[in-house]
Amino acid sequence: MTREKSSYAVQTVEKALDILETLTEETRHATLPYLAERLDLSRNKAFRLLATLESKGLVERDDASGIYRLGISSVELAQRLLNSTSLIRHAHPVMEKLARKHDEAVYIAVLKGEEVLFLDMVDCDQAIKTTSLVGKRFPFFTNAAGKAIKSLESADLLEKFFKKRKNGGTLDPALLQTELKTIRERGFAVDFDGLGEGIVTVAVAVRDYAGKVIGALTMLGPSFRLMTSRLEDEIVPSLREGAEMLSLKFGYAKL
Secondary structure, three states, rough: OHHHHHHHHHHHHHHHHHHHHHHHHHHOOOOOHHHHHHHHHHHHHHHHHHHHHHHHOEEEOOOOOOOOEOOOHHHHHHHHHHHHHHHHHHOOOOOOOOHHHHEEEEEEEEOOOEEEEEEEOOOOOOOOOOOOOOOEEEEHHHHHHHHHHHHHOOHHHHHOOOOOOOOOOOOOHHHHHHHHHHHHHOOOOEOOOOOOEEEEEEEEEEEOOOOOOEEEEEEEEEEEOOHHHHHHHHHHHHHHHHHHHHHHOOOOOOO
């Protein structure tokens, strides 16, 4: 009996987490019937789970449309989690300094599987700028942050990725492999148009005490401001210095 109750409790928690995860992706159609069908729940069970989450402020329901969305408590919880993350805590002052110096948006990004997750941002004061990418994921080969991190992975891991991609998509493995080799030799990555037409990303990897890459310090802006001459003369040297300072905070000492 105890084991059955325990198993039920765990399943209930899993379903509640599934609801929260679904609401991070879907906001237009997230009614009770939609969520019940998508998560393979009875409407009664879905209602009880949603009511519990709603009582804690983790979800909210629009009375007019019946659509559920993440509540303010979810946002607060996520923010507290982000603020407690050591990478963000150490990176933010460095990012603020870079953003003030160059008046461009600066991010700290990490690799999750084959995707880049943009964790935190310090925005610029420019009139023309991109929307925030915080919390968003992109294939690593679409941006400088992903390329800067991936370029320092072991040859075996890269080989596995290229084998998987050999017969899929329009990505040219040979071209990307050459680009990653160049990035590894230069110590920084620049990408044009990977995140949208006219968008430039430039990044330098950050390491920890063991030399492991833990993220990438990244600057993002429109191509008419991030021109090649400015990248080479101003942006890249600053990002190198910032990434070195951040790596030192994690105990990395370049030999």
